[in-house]
Amino acid sequence: xxxxxxxxxxxxxxxxxxxxxxxxxxYGVYALLRELDEPFYYEDMNAHLLxxxxxxxxxxxxxxxxxxxxxxxxxxxxAEQQHLANFHDMPNHERFxxxxxxxxxxxxxxxxxxxxLQEFTRSWVAQYTSMIQQTVDKLLDxxxxxxxxxFIADFAVHIPSYVIGHVLGVADEDCPMLRTWSENIVQxxxxxxxxxxxxxxxxxxxxxALYLKDLIAQRGRRPxxxxxxxxxxxxxxxxxxxxxxxxxxxLILAGGHGSTIDVLGNGMLALLNHPDxxxxxxxxxxxxxxxxxxxxxxxxxxxxxxxxxxVECEVMGISFPKGTKFGLLYGSANRDPKQFSDxxxxxxxxxxxxxxxxxxxxxxxxxxxxARLNMEITFSSLLARIKTIELRQTPRFRLGLASRGxxxxxxxxx
Numbered sequence: 361x362x363x364x365x366x367x368x369x370x371x372x373x374x375x376x377x378x379x380x381x382x383x384x385x386x387y388g389v390y391a392l393l394r395e396l397d398e399p400f401y402y403e404d405m406n407a408h409l410l411x412x413x414x415x416x417x418x419x420x421x422x423x424x425x426x427x428x429x430x431x432x433x434x435x436x437x438x439a440e441q442q443h444l445a446n447f448h449d450m451p452n453h454e455r456f457x458x459x460x461x462x463x464x465x466x467x468x469x470x471x472x473x474x475x476x477l478q479e480f481t482r483s484w485v486a487q488y489t490s491m492i493q494q495t496v497d498k499l500l501d502x503x504x505x506x507x508x509x510x511f512i513a514d515f516a517v518h519i520p521s522y523v524i525g526h527v528l529g530v531a532d533e534d535c536p537m538l539r540t541w542s543e544n545i546v547q548x549x550x551x552x553x554x555x556x557x558x559x560x561x562x563x564x565x566x567x568x569a570l571y572l573k574d575l576i577a578q579r580g581r582r583p584x585x586x587x588x589x590x591x592x593x594x595x596x597x598x599x600x601x602x603x604x605x606x607x608x609x610x611l612i613l614a615g616g617h618g619s620t621i622d623v624l625g626n627g628m629l630a631l632l633n634h635p636d637x638x639x640x641x642x643x644x645x646x647x648x649x650x651x652x653x654x655x656x657x658x659x660x661x662x663x664x665x666x667x668x669x670x671v672e673c674e675v676m677g678i679s680f681p682k683g684t685k686f687g688l689l690y691g692s693a694n695r696d697p698k699q700f701s702d703x704x705x706x707x708x709x710x711x712x713x714x715x716x717x718x719x720x721x722x723x724x725x726x727x728x729x730x731a732r733l734n735m736e737i738t739f740s741s742l743l744a745r746i747k748t749i750e751l752r753q754t755p756r757f758r759l760g761l762a763s764r765g766x767x768x769x770x771x772x773x774x
Contacts, residue, residue: 363396363397363398363400367396368400370392371389371392371393371396371400374388374389374392375389375393375400375402375409377550377551377759377760377761378551378552378759378760379759380756380757380759383756383757383758383759383760383764384756384757386663386691386692386764387691387692387695387704390411390689390691390692390695391695393409393411393689393692394411394412394692394696396411397676397677398676398677398678399415399675399676399678399686402687404551405551405666405685405687405761406444406445406685407666407685407686407687408675408680408684408685408686408687409686409687409689410675410676410686410687410688410689410693411689411692411693411696412692412693412696412698413693413694413696413698413699413716414698414699415675415676415693416688416689416690416692416693416716416720417693417716417720418675419667419675419686419688420665420667420688420716420719420720420721420723421720421721422667422673422721423721423722424669424670424671424673425667425668425669425670425673425686425721426465426466426667426668426670427462427463427464427465427469427666427667427668427723428463428464428465428668429441429668429683430464431464431465431466431668431670432668432670432671432682432683433683437683445553446553446558447553450558450561450562450565451562452562452565452566452569453545453548453561453562453565455569455603455607456565456568456569456603456606456607456610457545457561457565457607457610459603459607460607460608460610460611461473461476461607461608461611462611462615462723465722469722471599471600472600472604472608473722473726475591475594475599475600475608476591476608476612476726477726479587479590480726480727480729480730481729482729485729485730485733486733488523488526488527488730488733489733489737491523491526492519492523492733492734492737493737493741495518495519495522495523495526496519496737496738496741496742497741499515499518499519500741500742500745500746503515503746503773504745504746504773506773507772507773507774508752508770508771508772508773509770509771509773510768510769510770510771511624511625511628511768511769511770511771512621512624512625512765512766512767512768512769513768515624516621516624516625516628516769517539517621518535519620519621519624519734519738520539520616520617520620520621520734521535521536521538521539521617522535523616523730523734524538524612524613524616524617524620524727524730525538525613526586527586527587527616527730528586528587528588528609528612528613529575529579529584529586529587529588529589530575530613534571537571538613538614538617539617539621540564541564541565541567541568541571541614542564542613542614542617542618543617543618544560544561544563544564545561545564545565545568545610545614546614546618546762546763547560547561547760547762548560548561549762550760550761550762551760551761552760565610568610568613568614569606569610572606572609572610573606575588576588576592576605576606576609579592580592587612588609591605591608591609592605612726612727615725615726615727616727616730616731618661618763618765619661619662619725619731619763620661620731620734620735621765622661622763622764622765622766623655623656623659623661623717623731623735623765624734624735624738625755625765625766625769626655626658626659626661626764626765626766627651627652627655627656627659627735627739628739628749628769628771629659629751629755629766629769630654630655630658630659630706631739631749632749632750632751632771633706633751634706637651637706637707637708638743638749640708640709641708641739641743642743645740645743645744647708647709648736648739648740649732649736650708650709650710650711650713651708651739652732652735652736652739653710653713653715653732654706654707654708654710654713655735656715656717656718656732657694657700657710657713657715657717658694658695658706659691659764660690660691660694660715660716660717660764661717661763661764661765662690662717662719662762662763662764663689663690663691663692663761663763663764664687664688664689664690664691664761664762665687665688665690665719665723666685666686666687666688667685667686667688668683668684668685668686669681669682669683669684669686670682690716690717690719691764693716694715694716694717699714700713700715718731746773746774747774748772748773748774749771749772749773749774750771750772750774751769751770751771752770752771752772753770755767755768755769755770756768
């Protein structure tokens with residue numbers, strides 16, 4: 361049944377990612393979207409939003425649904441769409457971010473993905489267990505000297521910075537810069553693309569690229585045992601060019617930051633809001649892997665992703681033309697009651713838990729094994745060393761649709 365004018369107006373008024381009330385709790389709005397029998401058109405992103413698990417999962421897996429218009433549309437049309445989305449006149453962002461593996465499809469995407477994929481297997485990631493444990497322990501040593509902290513700024517932001525920095529081969533003293541650059545680049549993927557935000561993204565990309573060029577030159581002279589050295593070897597073997605090397609390195613560093621920080625904060629908040637689950641995890645550390653999966657499902661750090669239809673296609677029983685943009689609401693699909701029993705309940709014992717928090721299909725997150733290991737070690741160590749953690753004030757979530765995370769999380773340690 362088509363969306364009525366009344367339904368459309370009601371959802372349009374509620375679906376406002378730029379407003380604080382949506383940021384605090386988007387899940388009621390997602391529930392309204394799941395009741396619709398067709399995608400909801402979100403004008404701000406020129407996207408048809410999919411909210412039910414089968415629809416999101418189906419489009420994410422469909423090889424005809426791609427990330428980039430360049431895969432199937434003429435260059436003048438692509439340029440026109442870039443102008444409309446204000447994704448133009450930012451040369452380094454276009455060269456290294458919009459070009460990246462994340463934004464490409466077909467043979468180019470497969471070639472770059474396979475180079476990195478072999479480095480992020482579960483067995484490869486396991487070798488960093490000791491390093492991650494040492495990083496978390498060192499941070500906890502400092503944390504335990506305090507009573508009132510911001511869990512995000514004082515703890516969560518440092519873990520992915522040092523871990524992914526160490527994996528790629530970034531010096532510890534340079535790791536804090538990675539977070540700032542990554543956040544300033546990622547913020548431009550949301551609906552609000554003002555000139556100020558555009559300039560911020562371009563500047564961050566430029567500085568990040570210059571840093572990586574220098575680091576690559578250093579590794580060329582003095583190879584190490586890090587991931588960057590192996591990527592340089594792949595370049596030297598003709599498997600990727602210089603721009604692809606910089607773009608891929610940037611993607612790994614940026615991708616390993618924001619979402620991990622967000623899910624650490626969201627996961628901690630979920631535990632604090634569900635003391636029974638916190639107590640169960642504290643008493644049974646073996647639950648950590650399942651608890652981490654539930655944190656990712658319950659409050660997904662990447663609630664939105666897009667795909668373009670490379671051919672005329674049918675979605676939810678409706679025909680859409682080639683070039684249609686679909687918004688995949690992973691955050692909504694992960695709360696679909698037809699897929700997850702008692703979907704709005706946070707359950708550290710949930711099994712099975714085939715969530716979409718890491719995406720699905722060709723663009724499944726490459727770093728998911730590293731992210732989960734990070735979180736398992738972090739929460740196991742935290743609960744083992746700190747007897748009580750109490751929420752001091754209601755946290756506020758960042759605005760926007762591209763990512764979901766608390767801006768700060770004030771807690772008291774006991």
